[in-house]
Amino acid sequence: MADPRPILTMTGISKDFPGVRALADVGFRLFPGEVHALMGENGAGKSTLIKVLTGVYDVDQGEIALDGEPVRFSGPLQARQAGVSTVYQEVNLCANLSVAENILIGREPRRFGAIRWAALRRRAAELLRRLQLDIDVTAPLGTCSIAVQQMVAIARAIDVSAKVLILDEPTSSLDAGEVGQLFQVIKRLKDEGIAILFVTHFLDQVYEVSDRVTVLRNGRLVGEYLTRDLSQIDLVGKMIGKELQVLEHLDEERAPAAPEPVVEARALGRRGAVAPFDLTVRRGEVVGLAGLLGSGRTEVARLLFGADRADHGRILLDGVPVSLRTPRAAMGRGLAFCSENRRTEGLVEELTVRENIILALQAVRGWARPIPRRRQEELVGRYIQALRITPADPGLPVRALSGGNQQKVLLARWLITEPRLLILDEPTRGIDVGAKAEIQRLVVSLSKDGMGVLFISAELEEVLRLSHRIAVLRDRRMVAQMVNEGVDADRVMRVIASGESS
């Protein structure tokens, strides 16, 4: 089915960022007329690989060959002229321009410098017909659905005699019907012999549309597989990986959770984010949320904390219905949420360690009641010591700290508010093994003291080690909840892969 000669080969690609090796000796092939899925968890290096390919980043090491010729693009524009086009997750078109203008922007048919509008519309309509789409090309793009916008972005990308089309999570904001429409287009392009690199987090879509899968993990190539030879469970296993490092053993046993619930979600949901779910966290209980990236883990946390507003269901605290419309309201009721995006949603980077740690407590007290300086220093000092934040200097700007220590600063911020429910979204991602073990130990001891913890992690081992109960999410739906007794990683992986809770 696929031409034996790859149109695109990347060999031995390495890319370093200061302090991080984003890609290490990664190879990748793309054959004409096939859809190739690039899979991997957050931080696996998918985006970096695409950016290296399209010239957004320089390559540190390795070769890229297009059609057998070695190439090195200086930027996306040059890549596109050579036939490598990219459609990004967020549609980056101009909503105020018409469909036709969007498709042909930058290369409008002209005569004497003036745009030939009739020709422009005709060309655009032709291109869309090639995708068998019937869209009014004069309509402003903003009036079209996201799916149509996505198609327009594709039409725009393939206009320039594309050989390779890169689709970076094109389906993440589409509903099921729109995804089907998009896949029709993908199949048509595939039949025309265009090679398609497809990035998604939805497993079903991989199996529906792709011929070949390449899996990355932590910037390394795990392998390239034919999709039909790879079972869903194997794919999940390869993406998540087994925890290779031997973490320090958690000698403390999980204490039994108290029966009284701290927070109960009843059919809580938000359209486009996560389907309605029920979830209960009891005093002293650690509930783990498992699932792949984009499965709705974070959305569950944000709904509980009031960071997003639920449009369905309700929340009960101590059995009493409450309205948590803002983070502030949730904090007032003893909830705390440590976001997965340390930089964008957590730290204020230019502030010091001390200021970042007291921020939430100060926010609750209001501006007119500053925490006395001595009390601040005492609190901050205590938590710097307890969490072993290094360097132990509260006056340092927080951006000067390593990722693990920044995470501990965020933890400290929430711990000094003495929450009853602590929501931790990927608290151990991107930090070293030592800090990881410390944070895990902390979670255990907090729950022993009666705090409820909702623990979200992409690493199954970690979820299994810490949780009393595990809730599994798949494609923005909570598909199973299980008591963590005799549950192993394989079983959870099976649920993630199949969506069935048996």
Next chain:
Amino acid sequence: MSRETDAVRDERVVADGESDLVAPRGAGRMRGLARHRLLWPVLVLVLLLLSNLIFTPGFFEIEVRQGHLYGSVVDIVRFGAPLILVALGMTLVIATGGIDLSVGSIVAICGAMACLRISDLGDQNEVTGVLAAIGLALALSLVLGLWNGALIAGVGVQPIIATLILMVAGRGLAQLITGGQIITINSSPYKLIGAGYWLTLPFSILVALAVTALAVLLTRRTALGLLIEAVGGNAEASRLAGIRSRRIMLMAYVFCGFCAGVAGLMISSNVSSADGNNAGLWIELDAILAVVIGGTPLAGGRFSIGGTVIGALIIQALSTTIYTIGVPPETTLLFKAVVVTVVCLVQSPAFRARVFRRRAPRPLPVAEKPKAEVAR
């Protein structure tokens, strides 16, 4: 010569004192950082003042005449007082990530309102009447600041647009108040604010000092400064940390309006008249410049009140210098622009790095690393 170097040292001491006021951080390291942050503005100011010596040998002479303090340096602070006031308010607004273009109009409106009320008085030297006029004008400035804040924090209009509205409409409002005329008054109590002396010091300097102290107290003795810096530094993280950012922003604009109002009183008092067209014209630009020179980034976040005061003094010292060295009037604006450009460039660490270490490897954009981390 020795007296002059003393004066220079005094200048430094003042600057350091201010930096400590702004950042009363316990750790020695932070104090070092704060000092470092103000190093360049202070150097520029000192250089600017010193350059005056070439043209005016007696530049740093200060004398007490009839119980009043006189001298070129005193004049710089005295004439710079309105700018200091406006720039103080602007500092907090910019720290939240916003901007206030309407301060010039607020200056005009408040001056006009005060002068109008005073001109209506039977006896313009009656203290209670003057105080009432001042109170009314300041209340009006608070309302105008509240209007800006409500548009921006409440309705969600972009700061530059929201304050542009008042910038343009405010001039009209000022002219309505003055009836399109220049209101001239003759009130000695009112004259005190802008041109009078108290305890040998020009009263305007005392007012500027008092408002500076108020700003420092408000931001550093309460948690307001921290919350402003958090909102300006990372609005989403601040929201998730439970900060009511709207309220914080509202307060910044109200304070900014108040500062502009006081400056308006000062300016109109100094000339004993209110000119709806020209009072405080372009002062918003000088104020923004003062804030930036003082080391507060336009993007918001960390702010430095001491830096802003120094920045305002730099701008005033520059204007004074232009007059004393006799730059032809038709080239003063150009001359000022050149100096300001140089000052801004010298302050920029990126520019200094490029000039002084031309061959040094360009630091990798920090933003790229996390991009790789959150790769999707």
